[in-house]
Amino acid sequence: MSRLVVTLVVILVVVVGGLFVLSGMAQEKSPVRVEKVVPLANLSN
Numbered sequence: 001m002s003r004l005v006v007t008l009v010v011i012l013v014v015v016v017g018g019l020f021v022l023s024g025m026a027q028e029k030s031p032v033r034v035e036k037v038v039p040l041a042n043l044s045n
Helices: 003-025
Strands: none
Touching: none
């Protein structure tokens, strides 16, 4: 095989491997409830 084909195959393997690593790192986080005080003056507008 030529060097170009070998280089393209190596790049493809690295990209696909990186996608698998990134997909394994994705984790869902539960939402955090944040309570904030709202002054009554802001509600009267």
